[in-house]
Amino acid sequence: MTFTPTIPGPDGNTKIPKFKLPPLACDAHCHIFGPGSRYPYAPDRPYTPPDAPLEDFRALHAKLGVGRAVIVNASVHGTDNRVALDAIAVSNGAYRAVANIDDKISERELHALHEGGFRGCRFNFVRHLGGVPDKRVFERVVEMIAPLGWHVDLHFDAIDIPEYAGMLAQLPVRYTIDHMGRVKAADGLDQLPFRTLIELLQRDEKCWVKVCGCERVSSAGPPFKDAVPFARKIVETAPDRVIWGTDWPHPNVKVMPNDGDLVDLVPLFAPEAELQQKILVSNPARLFEFGSS
Numbered sequence: 001m002t003f004t005p006t007i008p009g010p011d012g013n014t015k016i017p018k019f020k021l022p023p024l025a026c027d028a029h030c031h032i033f034g035p036g037s038r039y040p041y042a043p044d045r046p047y048t049p050p051d052a053p054l055e056d057f058r059a060l061h062a063k064l065g066v067g068r069a070v071i072v073n074a075s076v077h078g079t080d081n082r083v084a085l086d087a088i089a090v091s092n093g094a095y096r097a098v099a100n101i102d103d104k105i106s107e108r109e110l111h112a113l114h115e116g117g118f119r120g121c122r123f124n125f126v127r128h129l130g131g132v133p134d135k136r137v138f139e140r141v142v143e144m145i146a147p148l149g150w151h152v153d154l155h156f157d158a159i160d161i162p163e164y165a166g167m168l169a170q171l172p173v174r175y176t177i178d179h180m181g182r183v184k185a186a187d188g189l190d191q192l193p194f195r196t197l198i199e200l201l202q203r204d205e206k207c208w209v210k211v212c213g214c215e216r217v218s219s220a221g222p223p224f225k226d227a228v229p230f231a232r233k234i235v236e237t238a239p240d241r242v243i244w245g246t247d248w249p250h251p252n253v254k255v256m257p258n259d260g261d262l263v264d265l266v267p268l269f270a271p272e273a274e275l276q277q278k279i280l281v282s283n284p285a286r287l288f289e290f291g292s293s
Contacts, residue, residue: 008256009050010249014063015260019267022277026068026284029178029212029245032057032083033076042078049076052249054087060248064263070288071097072122072153074251079105081113088117096288098122098153103140114148119288120176121145122153125160146173151208151287158183158193165196174206174287179213179247180234185226186219189233201238208287209234211279212245214265215257223261231269239275243284 034041034051041048061069069091071084077100084097098120099113121141123133142152151174156164158181168175181197200207211234214227235242244266246259270276285291 004045004048006048006050007251009052010060011256011258013258014060015258016063017065017260017263019264021065021067021263021266022281024067024285024290025065025280026070026243026288026290027061027064027066027246027248028070028243028284028288029072029210030057030069030248031074031251032071032087033074033249034083039077039080039083041076042080045076045078047076047252049074049249049251054090057087057248060246060259064246064259066246068094068284068290069096070245070284071095073097073100075100075124076251081118084118085113085116093290096290101141103137103144105141105144107144110144110148114150118150120151120153122155124155125164126155126157126182142171142173151175153178155179156181158191161193162196165200168200168207169204171206174208176208176210176243176287178210179216180209180211180227180230182213182216183230184219185217185230189229194230194233198233198237201234201241205241207238208241208243208283209238210243210245211235211269212247214262215250215253215255216247218255221255222257224257224265225268228265228268231265235270235275235279239278240283242279243287244279 032054033049035053073081073084079100079102081099088095097118099118101121125132153176155178161181183194211231214224217227218224220226246262248259
């Protein structure tokens with residue numbers, strides 16, 4: 001029998017950030033977990049989270065000043081996307097989502113997700129979350145989503161980015177790379193995985209990067225300021241293809257961050273009002289088609 005670890009929940013005492021987010025700021029990478037009684041967790045999930053339901057999600061964003069959100073349906077829910085679909089339905093246009101799907105999904109089911117507000121699908125390449133997806137399944141899903149204008153959201157271990165750079169450049173759709181590629185701050189800006197990430201941003205107009213997960217990148221711990229130079233370099237390299245997120249409720253982190261502290265990192269890596277508007281508002285609005293039907 002396989003042991004499924006239970007992970008801790010988020011810091012419930014969210015600080016009010018000193019930095020005031022602009023109107024319609026988008027948390028473009030966050031999750032809703034359960035409640036498990038209504039949205040059962042997948043039997044083969046890699047971990048068991050405490051419930052982090054819609055009401056907590058809304059309360060967090062109200063305190064932070066977030067106006068829009070993109071729900072990334074996490075692996076604990078398998079290919080059941082109802083938790084995100086139902087949240088979008090009651091959001092009055094404020095939410096979009098990224099799905100977990102495989103090549104067993106029908107065209108009708110895929111179109112239903114699109115109509116329900118999904119604009120991408122996610123693949124985990126991270127070893128502790130199950131490792132590399134089946135290449136044929138990955139290629140088939142990319143082929144299926146391309147006509148909808150969806151992107152693929154990719155979660156890598158930093159060490160693996162150079163190996164996949166060629167594959168990424170050949171993708172026929174846009175792609176987002178989660179958590180700044182999960183690079184390690186202690187390895188410096190000149191480390192090969194980060195150089196590869198920056199080269200992809202420079203050379204491939206399909207490449208987008210999420211400046212989230214500072215707590216995953218940091219080697220120094222709270223308040224995670226050693227991640228700021230990496231986020232700054234990403235923002236400077238491709239300001240029109242960078243988005244930001246909290247990653248609430250922060251599954252599988254070594255140190256649980258406070259989301260108010262994470263918001264206060266934004267003006268450190270993007271002090272310019274113009275860049276703040278891009279990464280927080282206009283870029284996610286364009287990628288996720290906020291404001292369209």
